[in-house]
Structures are given as structure tokens and as C-alpha cells.
Amino acid sequence: MRVADLPLAPEYVDHFEQEGIEELYPPQTAAVDAGVCDGGNVVAAIPTASGKTFVAELALLTADGPGLYVCPLRALAREKFEEFDRLPGVDAGISTGDYDSAASDLAGKDVVVATSEKVDSAIRNGADWVGDLACVVVDEVHLLGAEGRGPTLEVTLATLRREAPAVQIVALSATVDNPEDIADWLDAELVESTWRPVDLRIGVHADDTVRFDDDTEASVPVDTADPATNADTEVTAELVRGAVADGGQALAFVNSRREAEALADRLADERLTAVADAAAADTAAGDDVGERSDDTAADDTDATADAATVAEELREAGGTETGERLAESAARGVAFHHAGLSSDHRALVERAFRERRLAVICATPTLAAGVNVPARRVVVRDQQRYAGSGYEWLPVLEVHQMCGRAGRPHLDPYGEAVLVAAGEGERTELWDRYVTADAEAVESKLRDPAALRTHTLALVATGFAGSQAEVLDAFAGTFYASRTPNPDLGGDVGDAIASLVDDGLLAPAADDDAGIEATPLGEQVSRQYVTPDTGVRIVASLRTVEAMPPEKVTELTAFEVICDTPDMVDTYLGNAERAEIYQFARRRSAELTTDMTHADDFEGWLESVKTARILAEWVDGASVDELVETYRIGPGDLESRIERAEWLLGAADALADVVGVSFPALSSARSKL
Numbered sequence: 001m002r003v004a005d006l007p008l009a010p011e012y013v014d015h016f017e018q019e020g021i022e023e024l025y026p027p028q029t030a031a032v033d034a035g036v037c038d039g040g041n042v043v044a045a046i047p048t049a050s051g052k053t054f055v056a057e058l059a060l061l062t063a064d065g066p067g068l069y070v071c072p073l074r075a076l077a078r079e080k081f082e083e084f085d086r087l088p089g090v091d092a093g094i095s096t097g098d099y100d101s102a103a104s105d106l107a108g109k110d111v112v113v114a115t116s117e118k119v120d121s122a123i124r125n126g127a128d129w130v131g132d133l134a135c136v137v138v139d140e141v142h143l144l145g146a147e148g149r150g151p152t153l154e155v156t157l158a159t160l161r162r163e164a165p166a167v168q169i170v171a172l173s174a175t176v177d178n179p180e181d182i183a184d185w186l187d188a189e190l191v192e193s194t195w196r197p198v199d200l201r202i203g204v205h206a207d208d209t210v211r212f213d214d215d216t217e218a219s220v221p222v223d224t225a226d227p228a229t230n231a232d233t234e235v236t237a238e239l240v241r242g243a244v245a246d247g248g249q250a251l252a253f254v255n256s257r258r259e260a261e262a263l264a265d266r267l268a269d270e271r272l273t274a275v276a277d278a279a280a281a282d283t284a285a286g287d288d289v290g291e292r293s294d295d296t297a298a299d300d301t302d303a304t305a306d307a308a309t310v311a312e313e314l315r316e317a318g319g320t321e322t323g324e325r326l327a328e329s330a331a332r333g334v335a336f337h338h339a340g341l342s343s344d345h346r347a348l349v350e351r352a353f354r355e356r357r358l359a360v361i362c363a364t365p366t367l368a369a370g371v372n373v374p375a376r377r378v379v380v381r382d383q384q385r386y387a388g389s390g391y392e393w394l395p396v397l398e399v400h401q402m403c404g405r406a407g408r409p410h411l412d413p414y415g416e417a418v419l420v421a422a423g424e425g426e427r428t429e430l431w432d433r434y435v436t437a438d439a440e441a442v443e444s445k446l447r448d449p450a451a452l453r454t455h456t457l458a459l460v461a462t463g464f465a466g467s468q469a470e471v472l473d474a475f476a477g478t479f480y481a482s483r484t485p486n487p488d489l490g491g492d493v494g495d496a497i498a499s500l501v502d503d504g505l506l507a508p509a510a511d512d513d514a515g516i517e518a519t520p521l522g523e524q525v526s527r528q529y530v531t532p533d534t535g536v537r538i539v540a541s542l543r544t545v546e547a548m549p550p551e552k553v554t555e556l557t558a559f560e561v562i563c564d565t566p567d568m569v570d571t572y573l574g575n576a577e578r579a580e581i582y583q584f585a586r587r588r589s590a591e592l593t594t595d596m597t598h599a600d601d602f603e604g605w606l607e608s609v610k611t612a613r614i615l616a617e618w619v620d621g622a623s624v625d626e627l628v629e630t631y632r633i634g635p636g637d638l639e640s641r642i643e644r645a646e647w648l649l650g651a652a653d654a655l656a657d658v659v660g661v662s663f664p665a666l667s668s669a670r671s672k673l
Ligand code: ADP
Pocket: 019, 020, 021, 022, 023, 024, 025, 028, 047, 048, 049, 050, 051, 052, 053, 054, 372, 409
């Protein structure tokens, strides 16, 4: 099927042809056949790089009104927004600051790109653009199975469909075990395909040999005898070296930030020439990327210069110590990537890799979700991750998503993903667990009591439900209900309502025996987009603040109040630091709302004090580097805490208004963040 044959205006056909899209990929043709251009609901479960964005664009462009693109990851949202905004005559908007309230200027946009939390928040705050939608595209719909955000996504979609029954839903999924269940729920046609634009083979390395799933083998001998080196790392280094020497780029996945940095350091020692070799190999192969000079001698210099410019850009984007280490490594063609990096650094690394100015990224699994960074070869060194009490196997879906990054369309003849095993026994284990196995089925997490409390409160506060029966009606449209033969949520929803009444967030309706309504506090908790538990915690702290001498109520108090809530992320407290934070808490105890001798969860509270202290020093002018150095957090961790603090201080301020507590330090702290 050709783009020119689709029901699209000529300017769109031209636009796509300029982007190199003339003939549809097979899964795209299947999506058209399933009705994506005719307003039909479609679920497409197809691999990475098989052209999901184009499917989304077809739905959005042929819909009879404004469209919404729901995207779980902010880095990815930006990419999509820019892509949609380039479409001729399309005015796109973006709303991804996960937690702030609805921006009214989104009304009138042709396409809005937003996270599911942002859409949920917009609905709770009565944003009118939501009611006008003709088409909703949900990317990464398999995240329905994720705790926390999964329930938000399913309740939001159920609400959208209830409020606008004619809305077209197009859901894009990774290849999971039960896409038909998602299609059933959404009354959608299912398009399921394993077609990829570049062939992918997956294999396991053990005992000097990679055995692939296409029955081929490759000999990759590695000297692992030296007890001073880690055998898996040496194998990874060899696999990466091979891919780069062959003119490709490589992604290596490990299980922690420290390991990502250590591996980058290990590889950087030899990468510089490898980048140059890669450039030379491209030219020799007559690669038509168009950016490289034909002069092989000049290519060595080009590649070195490329890596040097990446290092320069990284330094310009923030002169932290982590940034400096990253820049030094990037200057030699290798970067590391993990959640501790600032978002600017992460974005720069991703872009430089796509532009082939870096040969290798050593990453934690977060890189595998969503963002477009294809490589010739993917090496999965670690298949287990530390999870609190011990090591756990990574989910199959996660490993498949890492592997799916292999193979760059138009550049690589094929993609290769290799899992590193310690020996033949582990080869068999990895083979069964990841190579031949299907990804897990997507299962709803709505029944989680915290999720039910959050969404029950939201349904009542927004006026979508005014009784237990109406809450149950609203939940009848969820993925949970469609997956459960007798979804009897009555007991659980009854418990959720009773606990919300106890907490003062809901109350029996004045004029109706069976009715419930949100109290002013409950309404504000829902609008501010904090969880009921956080709302209750903040209110309890506000009561303490009320009784404190006003001169003791400081910005540190404000930070402690918001940090000691479930909506703030914890900050790891090492043993060495514990005594120091304890002393700090004692010294400043008059400013803190929690009496340390009575803290329910003393360790958790101490972590909150650490986060509060970091934030208080930040507003007092400490630099990122000082904080990173003193508290051993990454610049990215600081960034995410500042962002959450801004949201939670605003929420606490609104709640203080409702309960009538004067607490000016909340807004003064917020204005300095
Ligand atoms: P994903 O399925 O991972 O979201 P994308 O939509 O980002 O994949 O597409 C991957 C790449 O393939 C993009 O560069 C896109 O321009 C290109 N592409 C998509 N469809 C076609 C097509 N029919 N013909 C040629 N290139 C295409």
C-alpha cells in the first residue's frame, strides 16, 4: 500500500514522502485495513521501529476533530510533539510537567501530547479540551500493567470513553502475551505482528561462542582467565569492540548506575580509534548516510572531532563532576546513561548516539523503554537486578525491549542482541527465560487499595460519581473489569470509601442516604493531584505547624512536611551518613513537625529529613556539585526532587488554605526553588 493511496490531503502525502515514507510497512498496512483511517478503534502490538508513529499520525490526521497522544515518558513526548508539530498545518501542544494543573491554552490545539497523569489531572480540573477530543492515541499501552501509573491510564481511558463514547482509540503496544485482552477491552481491532524493518537475531554468549536464535553461531573468544577482571565485563567489552570495529554502534545494558559508569570507563580506554574505524568502515562500505566525507583519511579526524564536540556540548550543559566524567568518557566515544544524570545530559547522549557521534552507550535498563536509540549490537551483560533483599530476574518484556533496540533502519544489514552467560548452564537458563519465551501478559493493578482510594476520590471529587454504585459503574469501564469475569469490586470500593470518609476526604451526602460527596479538603487533594495518603499526611503536619511558635516555622519545616509523604521520592541514606543526619535532626528539632522520639517509621523519616535538608540547602544557594558531592546523589536525582518539591509545596499551600493554617514558608520556599 502506498501513502499516496491513503485518504490524506496532498500536503501530508508530500510531507511523508519527504520523510522517506512512501510505501507502508506491513504492520502499517494492517492498521489501515483494521480501520485506523476510518475512525476505528485499533490496538497495534508491533515491535520497536516498525513505524508506530506513522500509525498514530494516520489516526490523528484522519480524525474528525482534535486528537490526544498519551505518552508515558517525557523524553519521548518531546520527540513526538516536535514530529507532530512539523506536520503541515498542524498546531500541536504539549503538557508533560507531570503534576501541574491543566493549562487552558491547550484548547484549540489540533493535537495535544500529554502523559497519562497530565490527562488525568486535566480531567480532574475540568479542562474543556478533553471533551472535544475525536481521537486518542495511547503509546506504550502495555504500561497498563505498571503499578501506580497503570491504574491511572485505565481509569483515564475509561473516563474518556464514557464522556465521549464516539472517541476513536488507537493503542500502541510492545509485543506482549495478551494484546487481545487489551483489544477486547477497547472494542478494538487487533493488529499483531513481529515484522521488523531490520532483521533481528538474539543470542547468548557462553564459552567463547554466541549461539543465535536463527541457528547460527559466532565465535567470540575472550580471555577470562585473569582473576583481576570480571569475566562478564570482558565478554561485554569484546562484543562491543567487535560491533564497533565492524562499523556499528553498540548499547551495553548493566544493572546499576555504578556498573554503567564503570563499564564506560573500562571501554573508553580503547574507544577513540574504534569510532574512527567505524567512520572509515561506513565510507568503505559506501554507506549513504550523507554526513560523512568520502575521504577515509579525513574520517579518522572527523570521528575524533565528533566525539570531542559531544564532550564540549556535555560540558556546556552543566559543569557538574558527573558531567565532567561523562564528557571525558564521551570524548573517547563512550557514554554512560542512567537516571542519576541530569535530563539535559541524558537527552544529549541520546541525540549524539543517534547522530552517530558516539560509538557506545553503557546504560541501565531505563534506556530501553521508549526513547529511540537504535544500535547495531545490543549486549545485555546483566539479566538480574538488586531488588531490596536480593537479586531478581528482569522481566522478559524489559529484556525484549533492550534487544529490540538492535538494528538501525537504513544503516545496519541486521541487528544483533547478545545476552552474556557465565557458562553452558546459564546459557540454557537465559535461552529458555528470554530468547524463546514470550513477554509477560499485561495485568491490571487497579485492585491495589492505594489505587482504588486515589481513583475513587477523584471520581467523586470531579462529580463523575456520587455514590458507591456510581463509582462501581465508572470502574466497569476499566481494563480490570473487562479482564475479570466477576469483577466484584464492591467490597474493596466500600473499604476505600470508608477509609476516605475516616480521613475526612469524603462525607455522606446531606440530601441522599446512599450518596457520598467530597469534602472541600478531598476536592483540593484531588485537584492538586496528590494521593489521599499524601493529603492526609500533609494535613496532620499542618496541624502541628499551627501549634509551633511562628519563628520556628521555617523553610526547613516546609520541606520536611512535603518530604515525609508517599509522593516524594526517597533519598537513600547510607550508614555513614545516618549519624550525621540524626545529629542534624536533633539540632534543628524545633523546626521539624515530627518528634523524633515518636516517629512511626524512624528510618523513613530520617530519609525525609535528608531530602528536606538537601532542598533547604539548595534554596539557600548550594550548587548542584556541592549537593551531589555531600549527599552522594546524582544531578538527575536532585532535579526530580526539586520538581516534586515544587508541586508538593504548591499542593500543601492549597491544603493549608482549606484547613485555615497560615504557613508562609511554603510559598517562600517554593519561589526559591
Ligand atoms: P516505533 O514503532 O518504534 O515507534 P517509529 O515510528 O519511530 O518506530 O519509526 C521508526 C523509523 O521508521 C522512523 O525513522 C520512521 O520515519 C521510519 N518509517 C516508518 N514507517 C516507514 C515506512 N513506511 N517507510 C519508510 N520508513 C518508515
